[in-house]
């Protein structure tokens with residue numbers, strides 16, 4: 343059975359290969375960071391962000407347990423500050439929005455920082471690269487966050503990027519993910 347996470351991975355797999363540079367903008371318990379780290383291998387690099395110590399601890403433990411190459415940088419900072427940490431182009435990035443599973447549900451992603459983070463991430467993704475944003479509208483902030491992201495992306499020039507939304511119609515609270523692909527010909531503003 344295809345899960346939301348597996349479907350996202352099938353989109354990411356097109357872009358995330360050995361030697362790529364990628365980012366997990368919401369590290370959480372490290373499952374996406376783990377997948378990215380293994381996929382890009384020793385010659386690749388993974389930036390991973392979270393605001394909670396618990397997320398960094400859980401992720402570090404998972405990556406070590408799974409024997410990941412030391413190709414990751416775990417960063418305790420909000421993803422909207424990504425330009426303070428990333429000064430090279432990315433092949434792909436992932437946002438899995440919401441709160442830390444098993445953690446404090448009040449420490450959720452917020453539209454006031456998620457939107458600037460996505461907009462800034464789009465400035466560092468390579469032409470032809472992609473960004474995935476998974477949205478969980480089952481809680482109020484998640485619903486509002488998703489609406490704002492969709493409205494904002496709908497206004498982007500298609501010469502720069504294409505944004506697609508994939509809904510799970512028969513799952514509780516209808517989670518969805520957004521797949522954004524940067525146009526191959528887009529060169530950071532000069533079309």
Ligand SMILES: C[S@@+](CC[C@H](N)C(=O)[O-])C[C@H]1O[C@@H](n2cnc3c(N)ncnc32)[C@H](O)[C@@H]1O
Pocket residue numbers: 366367368369370371372373374375391392393394397419420421422438439440441442443449450451452455
């Ligand atoms: C749904 S979880 C991510 C799941 C994770 N990708 C995994 O594979 O386990 C969302 C995470 O986003 C984090 N978060 C919330 N606000 C954030 C922010 N401003 N910057 C970075 N991470 C944030 C939360 O602390 C939480 O750990």
